[in-house]
Amino acid sequence: MFENLQERFGKVLQDLRGQGRLSEDNIKDSLREVRMALLEADVALPVVRQFIEDVREKALGEEVARSLTPGQVLIKIVNDELVKLMGEANAGLDLAAQPPAIVLMAGLQGSGKTTSVGKLARWLKERQKKSVMVVSCDVYRPAAIDQLRTVAGEVGVDFHPSRADQDPIAIAREALEAARKRHKDVLIVDTAGRLHVDAAMMEEIKGLHAAIEPAETLFVVDAMTGQDAVNTAKAFGDALPLTGVILTKTDGDARGGAALSIRQVTGKPIKFLGTGEKTTALEPFFPDRVASRILGMGDVVSLVEEVQSKVDQDKAARLVKKLNKGKGFDLADFKEQLEQMTKLGGVAGLMEKLPGAGQLPAHMKDQVNDKEVTRLIAIIDSMTPQERAYPAVIKGSRRRRIAAGSGTQVQDVNRLLKQFTGMQKMMKKMKGGGMGKMMRAMQGQLPGGFPGGFPPGGMPPMR
DSSP, X not given: OOHHHHHHHHHHHHHHTTOSSOXXXXXXXXXXXXXXXXXXXXXXXXXHHHHHHHHHHHHTTOOOOTTOOHHHHHHHHHHHHHHHHXXXXXXXXXXXXXXXXXXXXXXXXXXXXXXXXXXXXXXXXXXXXXXXXXXXXXXXXXXXXXXXXXXHHHHTOEEEOOOTTSOHHHHHHHHHHHHHHTTOSEEEEEOOOOSSOOHHHHHHHHHHHHXXXXXXXXXXXXXXXXXXXXXXXXXXXXXXXOOEEEEEOGGGOSSOHHHHHHHHHHSOOEEEEEOSSSTTOEEEOOHHHHHHHHTTOOOHHHHHXXXXXXXXXXXXXXXXXXXXXXXXXXXXXXXXXXXXXXXXXXXXXXXXXXXXXXXXXXXXXHHSSHHHHHHXXXXXXXXXXXXXXXXXXXXXXXXXXXXXXXXXXHHHHHHHHHHHHHHHHHHHTTTTTOHHHHHHHTTTOSTTOOTTOOOTTOOOOOO
């Protein structure tokens, strides 16, 4: 998300370089670019107008600090206003209620609501150490009940059964009673979605809300619907006492207008971002971190948190121990590193959080992608255990066999072995704690020349 905004803000910074102070003229030109960037990102027009006015007011007369350029001063102002626009700080879930705390999920059909129930249940279970039960009150779409049962089994939380011939309020009350008996901390209630906002839908969900009195009422909305997402959130907010928003499918939205508009238009905070299809792809929404991503400064804090929660620490520790003993880094280790990267949201998810990644030319981004990682893993899977342990034995006939087995070309196998050789040299620097030397040696090693980054999957073993 935010690729277009990153590019436009990068251009603003570039245009301001070399100028001695922020003047009315260069501020005017820069803010014209910022305004166009926000409008192209589908940010609500009233929000854009207020944002530009706030930035202009703060920028006029700002003296350039001794260590800053005019571009950096303006970017700092824009950053502060973006954070303010999106809500200043992370708005966490308020579950300080008599257990079980009830979370009611509302939204239109197709917004990713049922999947978000599973993601949130997993997040509460793994990150907050809560015992969770989920229930579906969507009696209009029987497949929704089966879908939630499947998702609950995948994430390992209790599922309260329901049927299409039941009343939604009766289902919710039964589930609440069951959650109490099983001493659950949280009950998440999935509700029926519609293809559009209608009076009958609103009346039903208002009745459901009144009957169970949830601690949190979250509106789930598809980021890819852009301005419509904001309008729909406002309609739900007028009918229900919403406590927050979950913005889904943000991995498929390059604009990000909904994320910048919702708080200002509805008065409700975004609490989570859905960043992919997997049940692990849910992130708490931190306005300061999102602003940092928009301005191309990355989000290292979120990346570190993901590494801590998603990377297999035991495998990483074993690899570090192996390297410190002087044993070689082989292709099986390389594959393991590639797989670790996919757990961090793949190359796209990783690049979004790395400072400066947004400024890379498009052709470089195209060369560094998740398909390439999948291809590399397929090539290694086509090798024998001996070949993975001793890559030097992979000569002409073996390379042809590996290429045929993985559905790739011989040049793809050659490219992987070349990347692996570079990675192997870097890993040797790990011996004796030479992490700093290794990091410096990695400059420019990504396919496509990603400066200062990692080869695909070639992240240093993290622990």
